[in-house]
Amino acid sequence: MITIYPFGIVGERQVRAFRLSVPGGFCATVLDFGATLQSLTVPGRKGSVDVVCGYDDIEGYLHAGGYQGATVGRFANRIAGARFDLNGKTYSLYANDGRNHLHGGKTGFSHRFWTAEPEDGPEPALRLTLHSPDGEEGYPGNLDVEVVYRLTKECGLSLSYRARTDGDTYLNLTNHSYFNLCGFASGSVLEHTLWADADRYCVPDGELIPTGELRPVDHTPFDFRTAKTLGRDFALTGGGYDHCLVFSDKPSGFCKRLELRAPSGGITMSVFTDQPAVQLYSANFMNDPIPFKGGYPQQFQHAVALETQHMPDSMHHPGFSDCLLKAGEVFLSTTEYRFFIF
Numbered sequence: 001m002i003t004i005y006p007f008g009i010v011g012e013r014q015v016r017a018f019r020l021s022v023p024g025g026f027c028a029t030v031l032d033f034g035a036t037l038q039s040l041t042v043p044g045r046k047g048s049v050d051v052v053c054g055y056d057d058i059e060g061y062l063h064a065g066g067y068q069g070a071t072v073g074r075f076a077n078r079i080a081g082a083r084f085d086l087n088g089k090t091y092s093l094y095a096n097d098g099r100n101h102l103h104g105g106k107t108g109f110s111h112r113f114w115t116a117e118p119e120d121g122p123e124p125a126l127r128l129t130l131h132s133p134d135g136e137e138g139y140p141g142n143l144d145v146e147v148v149y150r151l152t153k154e155c156g157l158s159l160s161y162r163a164r165t166d167g168d169t170y171l172n173l174t175n176h177s178y179f180n181l182c183g184f185a186s187g188s189v190l191e192h193t194l195w196a197d198a199d200r201y202c203v204p205d206g207e208l209i210p211t212g213e214l215r216p217v218d219h220t221p222f223d224f225r226t227a228k229t230l231g232r233d234f235a236l237t238g239g240g241y242d243h244c245l246v247f248s249d250k251p252s253g254f255c256k257r258l259e260l261r262a263p264s265g266g267i268t269m270s271v272f273t274d275q276p277a278v279q280l281y282s283a284n285f286m287n288d289p290i291p292f293k294g295g296y297p298q299q300f301q302h303a304v305a306l307e308t309q310h311m312p313d314s315m316h317h318p319g320f321s322d323c324l325l326k327a328g329e330v331f332l333s334t335t336e337y338r339f340f341i342f
Ligand code: GLA
Pocket: 065, 066, 067, 077, 102, 208, 242, 279, 281, 285, 305, 307
C-alpha cells in the first residue's frame, strides 16, 4: 500500500512523502526531495523498529549536514581538488569540502526535487527521476537518473539505479542512510556486529582523499571478513570509520557483501549489491543541533552509514573502479537491504 502526504515546503514547492507498506509492519517512507529515505520500520521481536535516522520535517534535510537518507550524486564521496579532466578538457566543480568536492557539490542530487511515481502492488515501489543538465555543478553531459525504491517479498528494501547521459561524464550514486538496528534513537551503534566481504581498503590522506593505495585489510581495523563489533577496533581507526572498503573480486555481480546485526537478539540486515565498494562511516560528524525524529538529539556513532558505491576520487586513480559513463551507455545498479530477526 502507498500513502502520500505533505512534508513541508522548499522554495515554492510542496515536498511529498510516500509511505510504502506491506502487511506485517515493514514500511519505508521516501521523500521526493533528495529521493530521501526518511523512515524504515522493520518488524522486530517487540514490534516494528525505525532503523534509519531522519527528521520529522523538511528543515533538517535542508539545513543539517549528513545527507541523512539521501540519494547522493552526481558523484558520491570526494573528488580531489574539485576538478577532473575528461576528453582533453578540465572540469571545475564546487569545492564544498575544503578544497575538495563532496557528494555532488553545493546542490547535489540530495538537495534536488525528484519526480516521483508510485507503483502500488504486492511489492509497492516508488520510481523517482531527475534530469541533471549539462554543466550542473560543473559536470559535463545531460544526465537522466532514476532510482526505484521497492519493498520486496523477502522483507527487503531494494534500490535500483538507472542513468543515461548524452555526453561522457563521471557518475557515482549511493544512498546515504544511517542505520541503527535497535532503533535510530537507541544509543551507540558500536556494539552492532558487522561482516563485510572486503579484502582491501582505500588508504585515505588527511582530507579523506584516497592516496591511490589499495591496502589489504589483513591485521587492520578494517578487516570485517570475520564478523566483529564496530567498537572492537574502533580506537585503532584514528577517529572512527570513514573508509572505503573494497569488496573481494570473487564472487562478482549482485551478491551479499555486508551483514549488520543488532547486539541483543534482534534485527539483522544483509546488504546485497553489485557495487564494487562501500564507504563505512561511523557517523563521526553526526552532531548537528537539529534533532532527529521525535526530538532525538544527534550523537556521534549512534548510527552507521553503509554507502555502497564506486571508489572515491576514482577518476584520478587508474587502479580504481571505473566510474566513467559514456554518452549513450546505460548505468544500472542495485543495492538491497534485507531484514530478518535472528
Ligand atoms: C560520507 C563521507 C563522510 C561525511 C558524510 C556526510 O560518509 O565519507 O566524511 O562527509 O558523507 O556527513
